[in-house]
Amino acid sequence: MATFDDPFDPARRLTRAGCSCGRHASEAEHDAALALDGEARLARVVEGAVMRALFPHDATRRAFLRTVGASTALAAVAAALPLGFAAEALAQGGPLEKKDLKVGFIPITCATPIIMAQPMGFYAKHGLNVDVVRTAGWAVIRDKTLNKEYDAAHMLSPMPLAISLGAGSSPIPYTMPAVENINGQAITLSVKHKDKRDPKQWKGFKLAVPFDYSMHNYLLRYFLAEHGIDPDTDVQIRAVPPPEMVANLRADNLDGFLAPDPVNQRAVYDGVGFIHTLSKSIWDGHPCCAFAASKEFVTSMPNTYGALLKAIIDATAYAHAPENRKQIAEAIAGQNYLNQPVTVVEQVLTGTFADGLGNVVKEPNRIDFDPFPWQSFAVWIMTQMKRWGQVKGDIDYRKVAEEVFLATDAARLMEENGLTPPERTYKPFSIMGKEFDPAKPDEYLAGFAIRRV
Incomplete structure (x- = not known):
């Protein structure tokens, strides 16, 4: 019957030369090797977690590994998501470097x-x-x-x-x-455009989004283009910070905007705008x-x-x-x-709100x-x-x-x-x-x- 050989048994430490496991010249080298083994184990845990995230189905994951080999697969994963960085982020219980x-x-x-x-x-x-x-x-x-x-x-x-x-x-x-x-976004138009609910009527409009690199910009452009409006030639789209949007609508500097909330609801609250379309109607879950x-x-x-x-x-x-x-x-x-x-x-x-058109909408x-x-x-x-x-x-x-x-x-x-x-x-x-x-x-x-x- 095989027995479990415990390298940390004090009796073993007395009978082996060099270190407790007999594989290192000193106990200090032994401890350093254990630390490296711990890091390697953590790396293996992270590698496994990343592979499971990329290939959640066991059969698909095994087929991929058989095809390209484990080392090639992990090298590819490491290029996409550096495993050392992931391991650090997964570390638990360490002191905060900065509070x-x-x-x-x-x-x-x-x-x-x-x-x-x-x-x-x-x-x-x-x-x-x-x-x-x-x-x-x-x-x-x-x-x-x-x-x-x-x-x-x-x-x-x-x-x-x-x-x-x-x-x-x-x-x-x-x-x-x-x-x-x-x-959590919406297209809001000036109250003067309540009779222009068809986007094809928006040619020449001055519209705002919060930033060029924003879902607001991409969703507005997408929405306009799907209605046959070229967002670069048929309308003007400018970047306006959200806190300034309602004031610009009130001052008639804008015809509308695709904005984050509470900007849309504030335009309704102030009586200067109405909610034309919630962004979830364009892409639910965006x-x-x-x-x-x-x-x-x-x-x-x-x-x-x-x-x-x-x-x-x-x-x-x-x-x-x-x-x-x-x-x-x-x-x-x-x-x-x-x-x-x-x-x-x-x-x-x-999600229970006034839309500026006389309705109370319930959209959780x-x-x-x-x-x-x-x-x-x-x-x-x-x-x-x-x-x-x-x-x-x-x-x-x-x-x-x-x-x-x-x-x-x-x-x-x-x-x-x-x-x-x-x-x-x-x-x-x-x-x-x-x-x-x-x-x-x-x-x-x-x-x-x-x-x-």
Whole structure:
């Protein structure tokens, strides 16, 4: 009968030369080897987790490994998602490298989890002292994070992709480990256009979006083009910071906008606009804003990054529950955060709202909170960047998507917070009846009649 040989048995330490296992010249070398073995074991755990995320079905995963070999497969995975960085992010229980953090946000309901995590104690729960800083616009958010004035930030979900690709700035590796909200936008028009509900009547309109690299811009352009309106020649689209949109609508500088909330609801509240279309009617379940950080922050402060991401996903899970929305509205409506009447914020978060046309609409999924960063979202966003000439040349869609949208980290922490992450990271979806297959992005892009490429 075989016996278990315990290398840590004190009796064995006395009978072996050099070290307790007899394979090293000294006990110090033995301990160092154990540490390396521990790192190797963690790396193997991470490798396995990444492979399972990419190939959730056992038969498919085994067939892939048989075809290309384990070492080749892991090398390919490591190129897409550096395993050392993933292992650091997965490390548990280590001391926080930094507890006092600054996280920038734009005062819109898309930032709800990032904002509410301060007054409702989610950051403190995870050992962090986070100062959430109201910021004027997206270019300022981008610049302050790139200059390291902010440790992390609320960003539009296309922004980390644009920063990583060098669209609009020098390329800097950026990550998006969590989506902040899905849906939560709308097309709002001036009250003077209540008789122009057909987009074909919008030629010559002056329209606004929050930023060039935004879901708002891509969804508005998509919506217009599907109605036969060329967004570059038939209308004017300009970038306007969300806090300035309602004032510009009131001053007749704009005919409308596709904006994040509470901007749309505030236009109704002030009597200057009406909600023409919720963005969920264009693409139900689309991503909007996100929690983002530089790859440098993630890799140099893995424990702080892990605690920050956990706090935000914890807050996102709380915001997902409809019964918590009124409490959240009260917590984030104040001057330091959204600076809006509680009524406005509550109408957005609960989905029971006045539309400016005399109706009270009940749409519970007007906005929702789901942190999973589907990598197929990233692929779709990049097709629209190419469609409208923001990026040129070939894109390795899958590589960029997996380097920026950190689905593995999000999935692990979603499970810890009682959410059920999906078993895969890519999925097809439909936008205004047009199917998108993330495995065929160039074929999808070529199918548009109105495009710049």
